[in-house]
Amino acid sequence: MNRTAYYNYIDEKIHTLAYRIETNGKLNMLHLHMHSESFYLHLLNLLYGYELENLNKVLQNVEAIDLIDHKNKIIIQVSSTCTKNKVESALEKEIIKNYLSYKFKFISISKDASNLRKSKFKNPHGISFSPSRDIIDITSILNEILQKDIAGQMSVYSFIKGELGNGVDVAKLDSNLAIIINILAKENWHGNVGESTVKQFEIERKISHNELDSAKDLIEEYSLFHGRVDSKYSVFDSQGSNKSSSVLATIKREYIKSKKGASDSDEIFFNVIEVLKNKVIESANYSEIPIDELELCIDILVVDAFVRCKIMDNPEGYSYAAS
Known part of the structure; x- marks a missing residue:
């Protein structure tokens, strides 16, 4: 290290x-x-x-x-x-x-x-x-x-x-993120989800705007991994595979689907996590990962999508600067 x-x-x-x-x-x-x-x-x-x-x-x-x-x-x-x-x-x-x-x-x-x-x-x-x-x-x-x-x-x-405590095994996290990003990137998707440039903004304000209660702790804790996800996306994208757009489009599509039947923002947020977890498990490309490690990676990727403004509503007039 x-x-x-x-x-x-x-x-x-x-x-x-x-x-x-x-x-x-x-x-x-x-x-x-x-x-x-x-x-x-x-x-x-x-x-x-x-x-x-x-x-x-x-x-x-x-x-x-x-x-x-x-x-x-x-x-x-x-x-x-x-x-x-x-x-x-x-x-x-x-x-x-x-x-x-x-x-x-x-x-x-x-x-x-x-x-x-x-x-x-x-x-x-x-x-x-x-x-x-x-x-x-x-x-x-x-x-x-x-x-x-x-x-x-x-x-x-x-x-x-x-x-x-040992916390997150960084090497294993990187490996698992790479596996899961590869799987999610193979999803069929259409249309453009917009620029994938990462922006830094007031996470607390967005959490409050969306009235996220149960998801608040998870978002605040796992937003710390945003830089690691961005680094992993950058490696893939530099190879011309454009996986960041594919994965973010998949997450956004599941978010849009989840909005139709959910009663509140927390339910929507956790529905996206659950659907993505099942997609990975059911994928033909899936190499078995312990369930706790899989859930951690999915949580981190969905929180990262939240940070990047790909899911959940942004406050009106919201202004944020590139990180």
Whole structure:
């Protein structure tokens, strides 16, 4: 696996954890928050050479401080709430007086903090705190990982793989996607579904516009694989086979059929997935794939079609830029 593959895996797992934190996922929120503190403790130690430990193991229910490094004199609050009020609330706590020789850092584990870094904060106890430097989010962490050589990325990859699970086998996913794209591309289709240029747009807005409830989690999670699908399509299309248009046309046609008998958007969305799965299984070209891997690939391809505006309605006046 090369540097790009390691980084893509790390990116995917950290964003998936962030998504679960933001939406509460399927886990108990208290348990998830505790797990996040432990995860970021070890990740930050690995990235920055800190010697952080969990302060809550020494002092129960400490406000404002989650992690502490006595050697480097750093205290950290880990939070899924990324607001000016949240930071100022921590800075004004009485316990901060005990650590005035330390540096305060704030870690946003679910939200982008670029705007927060530009803010000015009340710091009544005068602890060392520079918003531009000491507010850390997923983007800044990923940038730090990106700067590492392959050995450094492999070290982070091994940690995340052990902490968050194996996740998706990238090599197997690529292989399965190729098989399924080949099968779906052999479908007979007529007409043009329009330009297949990938566009980037506000996925949340489209989900809301279509009143997708049950499909929301799946779309938000698997939209992370859009780049991988695009890469696979590009390889096929560069060989002159134009498989992306064929597959997207097949998905769009099944979407149009599903609209006729479905009662709501969620039903339509999942009907498309089910029909495509059956098409692949029944195909003469089908090489048996474990059902969970097959379903994952079909889910990813349908979500990709959603991202590309091939299925479901777009909000009125919607404007989006090429990625």
